[in-house]
Amino acid sequence: MSARDLFTFRNSHFRIGVGITAAILIVTAITGFIVLPFAQHWVQFANVWDAICSAAGVPQRAANVTAPEQTKRLSEVVLTSHTLSRPSQEAIGRGATLAQRCAICHGPTGISRADSPNLAGQYAAVIYKELHDFRSGARTNAVMSPFAVNLTDQEIADLSNYYAYLPRPAAYHPTPQLPKPSIVIYGAPMRGIAPCGSCHGSLDNKTGSPWLEGQSEAYMKVQLHAFASGERRNDISQQMRNIARAMTPQEIEAAAAYYASQPPDVVKAVD
Amino acid sequence: MLANRKLILAHFWLAFGVFGIALTLGAWQMFIRSPIGTWLSNPELYYRSLTAHGTVMGYVFPTLVAMGFGYAISESALEQRLVGVRWAWTGFWLIVAGAIMAMVPVVLGRASVLYTFYPPLIGNVFYYLGVVLVVVGSWIWVALMAINLRVWRRAHPGAPVPLAMFANVAGSYLWAWTAVGAALELLLQIIPVAAGLKATIDAGLARVFFSWTLHAIVYFWLMPTYIAYYTIVPRAIGGRVYSDSMARISFILFLVVAMPIGMHHTFADPQVGAGFKFIHSAFTALVALPTLLTVFTICASVEIAARLRGGRGMFGWIRALPWDNPMMLALAFSFVMLGFGGAGGLINMSYQLDASIHNTQWITGHFHLIFGGAIVIMYFAIAYDLWPHLTGRELIDLRLIRTQLWLWFVGMIITTFPWHWVGILGMPRRMAYFDFGDPAIAPQALSVTFSAIGGFILLASGIMFIVILARGMRAPQVDAGPYRFALAVHQPATVPVALNTHALWVALMIVLTLTNYGYPIVTLALTEGTSVPAVYVGAQ
DSSP states (O other): OOHHHHSSTTSHHHHHHHHHHHHHHHHHHHIIIIIHHHHOTTSOOSSHHHHHHHHHTOOOOOTTOOOOOOOSOOOOOOOOTTTTOSOOHHHHHHHHHHGGGGHHHHOTTSOOSSSSOOOTTOOHHHHHHHHHHHHHTSSOOTTHHHHHTTOOHHHHHHHHHHHHHSOOOSSOOOSOOOOOOHHHHTOBGGGTBOOTHHHHSSSOBOTTOOOOTTOOHHHHHHHHHHHHHTSOOOSGGGHHHHHHHHSOHHHHHHHHHHHHHSOGGGSOOOO | OOOOHHHHHHHHHHHHHHHHHHHHHHHHHHHHTSTTSOOOSOHHHHHHHHHHHHHIIIIIHHHHHHHHHHHHHHHHHHTSOOSOHHHHHHHHHHHHHHHHHHHHHHHTTSOOSOTTOOTTEEOOHHHHHHHHHHHHHHHHHHHHHHHHHHHHHHHSTTOOOOHHHHHHHHHHHHHHHHHHHHHHIIIIIIHHHHTTSOSEEOHHHHHHHHHHHHHHHHHHHHHHHHHHHHHTHHHHTTOOBSOHHHHHHHHHHHHHHSSTTGGGGGTTOTTSOHHHHHHHHHHHHHHHHHHHHHHHHHHHHHHHHHHHTTOOSTTGGGGGSOTTSHHHHHHHHHHHHHHHHHHHHHHHHSHHHHHHHTTBHHHHHHHIIIIIIIIHHHHHHHHHHHHHHHHSBOOOOHHHHHHHHHHHHHHHHHHHHHHHHHHHTTOBSSOSOOOTTSTTTGGGHHHHHHHHHHHHHHHHHHHHHHHHHHHHTSSOBOOOOSOOOOOBTTOOSOOOHHHHOSHHHHHHHHHHHHHHHHHHHHHHHHOTTOOEEOEETTOO
16 A cells, blocks of 8 residues: 555545535635625625635735824934944043033033932933934923933934933932832723833833833822823833823822832842 | 653653743733733733743744654654654754744844834834744654654555554645745744844735644644544544544544645735635634544544443433543633634634624634634643653653643633634734723723633643653653554555645645735735834834
8 A cells, every 4th residue: 555545536535534624624615715705794705706816815905094283393213223323432422522511410420419310321222213213202391391402313322322322320210118008009900901010110111211210209290190191202102101190199199209219229230 | 662761751841841931921911911910011921921931932942843643643653763863853953943043132122123023113023034944843753753663664655654654754745835935024024124134024025924824734733633633532542533534534624724724814914915814714614524524533532432341322422422621621721712712713713703803802812712722732742642752751740741731711701701802892912011090901800800810720730730740750660561553443444645645735725825925925025115114123
C-alpha cells in the first residue's frame, strides 16, 4: 500500500474524508458569506459579491462618511526607540546653554521655586513631547508658548537630554510624606480610572508619563482641572482627559498633595 | 522495552519541576487578587508572575510531558530502541536553554507581556528567543517520532501501527503545524520589533497568527491524555478497548479539525471578517465530535472491564469497577471535568453566547478546568503508571496517590466553578487588583475567596504529587516487566491504509488552514497603515 493507493478517488476513505470536509467547508462558507449577511435586515448590500466581501472583512471605506473637522491642534509627537538614545556630552552641553533661558521659572538647576515643574532628572521623553506640543500649539501657555515657538528639533532634543541628565532634587520638599491615597495605588476601576501610580511613579512608569514626586501641588491641581475642562488637550487618545473628568475634587486634592509630599529620590531609577 | 529511561525521566522531572514552580506562582496570584490577600500595590509583580505561570504551563510543561511520553510510547509500543537518541537529548537541552533564556527577562520584569504576547506590548527579545528555542527543541521530537515510525514501518511492511504510536505521531504532526502560527508571529513581527529593527507592529495580524496556534495547542496538550484514555486505562483496570478503529478515527478527526478553528478567540476583534468567524465557529463545533466518540468508546471499554469483573445490570456494573485503582479514579475525575469544561467550551465557540463571557474570568475558569483539570490529572496518571517501569521501583502508597488525585479534582472544582460564576457576573480577566470594597463587586468577594482556597488545595495536591514521585525514586526495587498498552476487543490484523498513515489527514489539515486562514492573513499583511507603535515593557 502506498500513497498512490491512498490519494485516489478509488479509495473510499479518501473519497469520504475529502468529500465530507469539502462539503462542510462549502456549506459553512455559503452560510457565513451569503446567507447570514442577508439575514441581517438592517444592513443593505448592493449584490451578492458585496455581501461576500463584507463577510470576508475586505477593508472598505464607506463613501458618505467624512472624518470630523479638527479645529484644535493635536499632539503630533513621534517617539521611537532611537529618538533620544545615547546623547553625546556636546548635546547635553548645548542643552545646558539653551536652558539658561528656562532658569527664570524652572530654576538654574532645574528645580523650580515658582510652582513650575521641576525639570531636573525628568524623563527626556516627557520634556521632548511637551516642548514639541508647545511649539506646535497642541499645548498652550502664555509664558511657555513664546519660548518654545522658535526652538528647532535639535534644540528640543538637546534640552530634553540636558534636563534628564541633571540629578533629581534630593528630598527637596520639606512637607511630611503622606500615605498613598487609594486613587494613586488603586485608581477607581468602577469609573474607569487607572491608578495614577501605574504610569506616574509609585507603582510603575510608562513611556511619556512624567514622574510627579516633589512637583508643585498647585501646578498638578491646575493641570488636572485643565484636563477635566478640556482646556488642555495634548494627551494622546484623551487618556488624561478621561481620567481627570472622572476624578472627584477630593481625589484631585489627594493625588496632588500626595505626589507633592514625596521626595523625588524615591523615583524608580531607570536607565 | 524502555531502553532510554534516563531520557524519559529527564523530560518528566523537568516537566514536573517547572510545573511545581508555576503552580506555586498560580496559587499566589489567586491569593493576592482575592479579598483574603493584602494588595501588593504593584501590578507589575503580578503580571510578571502571570507571564511566568502561563509560559511554563502553556509551552514548557505540556510539551515536555508529550515528548517524554512520546519517547516512551515509541520504544514500548514499537518495541524498538529509539532512533536518534543524541538528537533527542539535543532537543531536551534546547528546551532547558530556552526556558532559562525566557525566564530570566521575565524574572527581571523585562517581559511582563503574558504568555499570549499581546502585541503591541513588547518585552525583552530574549524572552521571545527563549520561547522559539523551546519550540525548536520540540520540533526535533516531532521529527524523531516520524523517523522512528518510518524505521518501524520498513521492518514491518503493511502491519497495523500500534494505536498508541499512531496517536502519538498524529499529536506530534498537529503540534508541528500548530506552532507555525506563533512562530510566524514571533519571527516576522515581534522579534524584529523587540530587537529594535522596527518600532511599529500590526497587532491585528499578530492576533490572527496567534489564534492559529492558540486553539490547536490545546489539542496538542490533550493528546497524551487521550492516548492514556485509549491505551493505558483499559489495560490498567483489566478491560479492553471497545474499538480500535473508533480510536483511530478520533485521533484523525483531531488532526483535521483542531487547526482551522482558532478564530473563535478573535470574535471580538474587528480586523477579522464575520464570515470567517462563522466558519471557524462551525468547525469548532465539529471538534466536539472526536471527544464524544472518545467518551462513548472509553465508557464502553470501561464497561467491558466491569462486566469481566462480574458487574451486572444497566448501571450496576459501575459499582464493579476497581475504584481503588488510581487510574480508574483519574479517568472518572478527568471525564467529569471534561464534561463541564466541554459544555462551557460550547458556549465559548458560539458567536452570540461568547459575547456575554468574552474576556471575563469565565474564560480563565474554562481553560483551567479543561487543561489544569481534565488533561493534567491524566498527566499525573501517566506518570504514576510509567514510573515503576522508568525507575525499576514500585510506587507503594496507593492511598497517598488516591488522596492526591482527589485533592486535585476537588481543588480544581472549587477553583474553577466560582471562576466561571464571577465571569458570568462580568468580572474581567487579566486584572491584578479588584476593589471588593466597592458595592458593585462586593457580592463577588465570596466566590473569589473560594476560588483562592481551591488554588491552595491544588498546590497541596501538586506538592504531594512531586513527593510521591520523589519517594518512588528510592522505593524498593521491583521488576515491573515490559510496558504494555491496552488491547482492543478485536485486535486488528490489518488496517486500511487511510487509518494506518497520516498523510491524507495532514494534507486535509493544511488545506483547511489555508482555506480558513489564508485570506484573512494575506489581506491583513497587505493592508497599509494597520501597524501601531510598539509599547515597550519597562522602557522609558
